[in-house]
Amino acid sequence: MSEKKRPALDPAAEAARNADRKSNAGPTPDPWEACATLEYGGDRSFAWSVREQVVRALPEEKARAEQSLLKALGRKDCTEAGRAFLCQMLALVGTSKSVAALAPLLKDPKSADAARYALEAIPGPEVDAALRDALGSLSGNPKAGLIGSIAKRRDTTARAVLAGIRENPSETPIVREAAARALDHLTTAKS
Amino acid sequence: MNSPLSLSRRQFLQKSGLAAAAATAPLILPSGLRAQKAPSKQITVGIVGSGNIADSHYGALLGDKENVRIIAVCDVDRERRDEGAARVNKTYGNKDCKAYADFRELNRRDDVDTVFVCTPDHWHALVAIDALRNGKDVYVEKPMTLTIEEGRALVAAARKYNRVAQHGTQHRSMKRFHDVAEFIRNDGLGKLHRIECYIPPNNRHVGATWKPEPVPAGLDWDMWVGPAPWRPYSSLGSHYNFRFISDFAYGQVTNWGAHYLDIGQWAMNADAGGPVEVEGHGEFPSSGLFTNATNVDFTVRYANGTPMFCRTRYEGGGTSRFVGERGWLDISRGRMSASNPDLLREMQAPGKKIQLELSNNHHDNFFSCVRSRKKPIADVEIGHRTTTVCNLGQIAMVLGRKLKWDPVKEEFVGDDMANRLRGRAMRSPWALT
Incomplete structure (x- = not known):
């Protein structure tokens, strides 16, 4: 088996590689991963880079963008600001493939809003099912927000459960009000 | 984080005007409950958002004492709402104008005919729709809403509750x-x-x-x-x-x-x-x-x-x-x-x-339509x-x-x-x- 011949680098590239070896700077982080640790008020230049890649993604590039966002979202050190940003990007390119990763976030009051930023924009019955499923896990404000997303998506299959919430005296007034408004909204939706 | 909606049930019902029917009534005011209320000679105004853009309304509204009366001011910044209410009360020489921290309280006052929405843009749709739902006519500062979806929802609410809704693009009245x-x-x-x-x-x-x-x-x-x-x-x-x-x-x-x-x-x-x-x-x-x-x-x-x-x-x-x-x-x-x-x-x-x-006057046009029930020059659509x-x-x-x-x-x-x-x-x- 003959040894593969390495392609020759042009002199400029070779010089750049040699110079890079001598650099005392750290490696460039993966911008997608760096977004996970975004802090309020901090350097958002990597987030900018990711945002540009997302909004300019060609149809065949969207799946890879979605994967990269989900990978970053899965990091244990994901910050509140980072999670919100990643979910806002998923709102643009997310598909039903994102539901499995977002559903647990939706059930946690600390991350439910961020998950909705993504899920509310993603079409498909898998999303509707995840939103309905989270109703039993949330209470108070996050639940009211969740109900608003269900109504906005015009998920008429949620009528019965929303009617139950509206009539349930153990729910907070804001949740019952949200359920009542959602039902009102859904009356004009097609079954 | 404080909950913006952490009202007790009693508070909620009081603010919704539903305390008397607490046990069985729906939590939402039915459509058109107040829709046919005719304004008296003086049209009452509530201002939600008492900052930069509201300044441009106070002068004109306070100068039209015969037709208009500001009776409520709301801002989430205490200093701003207190300043706004004080300005109104000083002009009228009384203490009738009340200051509110929560727009929903203002919107639920039966004696408020119209609401001027002067908040930052991301609040326009929600404040205006809540006012419409409570039977108010609204003057919504520009831009009417932040998003296209919000805009369509606001138009739908104005039509559903049969209210007058003017967009604050006063070039239409120049x-x-x-x-x-x-x-x-x-x-x-x-x-x-x-x-x-x-x-x-x-x-x-x-x-x-x-x-x-x-x-x-x-x-x-x-x-x-x-x-x-x-x-x-x-x-x-x-x-x-x-x-x-x-x-x-x-x-x-x-x-x-x-x-x-x-x-x-x-x-x-x-x-x-x-x-x-x-x-x-x-x-x-x-x-x-x-x-x-x-x-x-x-x-x-x-x-x-x-x-x-x-x-x-x-x-x-x-x-x-x-x-x-x-x-x-x-x-x-x-x-x-x-x-x-x-x-x-x-x-x-x-x-x-x-x-x-x-x-020739965006305010006059709005108030004229509040009385006539016609669509204003910069209607919500x-x-x-x-x-x-x-x-x-x-x-x-x-x-x-x-x-x-x-x-x-x-x-x-x-x-x-x-x-x-x-x-x-x-x-x-x-x-x-």
């Missing part, structure tokens, strides 16, 4: 803008080649990063952020400067664009429709607190092929130029000029075939369509590509991502429904 739109509609410039709109620059430079700060005493920051994505307080990213942060507003695209693009819409007879195509390029900052385009440049195109562009002008403020085969017309708040003085004389000539409604044009430009600049728009379906054609940008999920507990 004669020179009326005259130009009417002149264009009557082919005064011959074939219209293009409309050029110039808006002031966005943003101010405040550094590459920013630091969260303690919330000032008396400011309910959680309520200020409201339906927008959460962020900690910063003095540079709140009052006034909110407009440079895309979570809250789209900068001068919607701030001044709402005025100048609105006259273009009027001249193009597009009040119930809009353009069919948009493309644009914005220069967005890649770091720092402010996120809106520092340099705006987008063009919408109407079905007849006429383009209307919107660009940042670094000196001279907002203006519009209408360019046709007979020359051009320049118009701004301060002045009007033409390539040929004859055009200005022709513009004033009577007997035009197409005559547009003339209003018109406001929504103009705000949509601003949004189309914003979305095209964000995406950096040409987009086709269906103004009937209010959908982008063949661009899923653009369609997703027509709305956004709200932070809990807020919702558009």
Whole structure:
């Protein structure tokens, strides 16, 4: 088996590689991963880079963008600001493939809003099912927000459960009000 | 985080006016419950949002004591609401005007006929829809809403509750803008080649990063952020400067664009429709607190092929130029000029075939419609369509590509991502429904 011949680098590239070896700077982080640790008020230049890649993604590039966002979202050190940003990007390119990763976030009051930023924009019955499923896990404000997303998506299959919430005296007034408004909204939706 | 809606059930019911029927009544006021209430001689006003833009209303409203009476002021900043109420009470020589921290309390007062929505943009839709639901007529500052979805929801609410809703684009009630739109509609410039709109620059430079700060005493920051994505307080990213942060507003695209693009819409007879195509390029900052385009440049195109562009002008403020085969017309708040003085004389000539409604005062027009129940000069649908044009430009600049728009379906054609940008999920507990 003959040894593969390495392609020759042009002199400029070779010089750049040699110079890079001598650099005392750290490696460039993966911008997608760096977004996970975004802090309020901090350097958002990597987030900018990711945002540009997302909004300019060609149809065949969207799946890879979605994967990269989900990978970053899965990091244990994901910050509140980072999670919100990643979910806002998923709102643009997310598909039903994102539901499995977002559903647990939706059930946690600390991350439910961020998950909705993504899920509310993603079409498909898998999303509707995840939103309905989270109703039993949330209470108070996050639940009211969740109900608003269900109504906005015009998920008429949620009528019965929303009617139950509206009539349930153990729910907070804001949740019952949200359920009542959602039902009102859904009356004009097609079954 | 404080819950903006952590009202007790008793408080909630009291504020909803439903305490007497607490056991079985639905929690929402039925549609039209107050819809036929006729205003008395003096129309009462509640002002929600008592900052920069409200200043422009206080003077006019307080000066019309015979017809109008401000009885409630609301702001999430205690200092601002107290100042607003004090200003009103000083003018009237009493203490009748009450200050509120929560707009829902103001909206549930039976004696408030009209609500002026003067909050930051991200609150416009929710405050206005809540007011409509409670039987109020509304005057909504520009831009009418932050997103296209919000705009359609606001129009639907105004129609559902049969209320008067005026968009705060007062150029519609300035004669020179009326005259130009009417002149264009009557082919005064011959074939219209293009409309050029110039808006002031966005943003101010405040550094590459920013630091969260303690919330000032008396400011309910959680309520200020409201339906927008959460962020900690910063003095540079709140009052006034909110407009440079895309979570809250789209900068001068919607701030001044709402005025100048609105006259273009009027001249193009597009009040119930809009353009069919948009493309644009914005220069967005890649770091720092402010996120809106520092340099705006987008063009919408109407079905007849006429383009209307919107660009940042670094000196001279907002203006519009209408360019046709007979020359051009320049118009701004301060002045009007033409390539040929004859055009200005022709513009004033009577007997035009197409005559547009003339209003000489945006407030008077609103209050007149509150009494007559007619649609105002900048009706909510018109406001929504103009705000949509601003949004189309914003979305095209964000995406950096040409987009086709269906103004009937209010959908982008063949661009899923653009369609997703027509709305956004709200932070809990807020919702558009």
